[in-house]
Amino acid sequence: MPRADAFFENVYEAVRAIPPGRVATYGQLARLIGVPRGARAVGWALRALGGRAARKVPWHRVVAADGRIPLRAGPGPGVQRRRLRAEGVRFTSGRVDLRRHGLRA
DNA sequence: CGTATGACGAGCC
């Protein structure tokens, strides 16, 4: 059972569960870990992700609810976009096509 | 212990 401070771990675990070629939104992840309104907190957790730990977590598969990539993400939005593209994620007008790559049940 | 901050989201104007 989850410890009280397992929030970050839960976030990372949820992100790790995102298959290549697919993306999830902050709010969606928050919901998966049982905190429906914790989208911002999820962002906090990912931000706390150091470069070292970032190697184990596919943070680039996390985008905003509208499919757009936050400008303050990781090393830079360009990196994230490039990585997603490398996984076959399609972009439409700078936005990820969530209907096609969104995390679905 | 109260205030401020932030890789967000939904609602309103």
Place this chain on the structure above:
DNA sequence: AGGCTCGCCATAC
């Protein structure tokens, strides 16, 4: 459609 404000959650100070 686009932009602004308020609300939520978990930290930092």
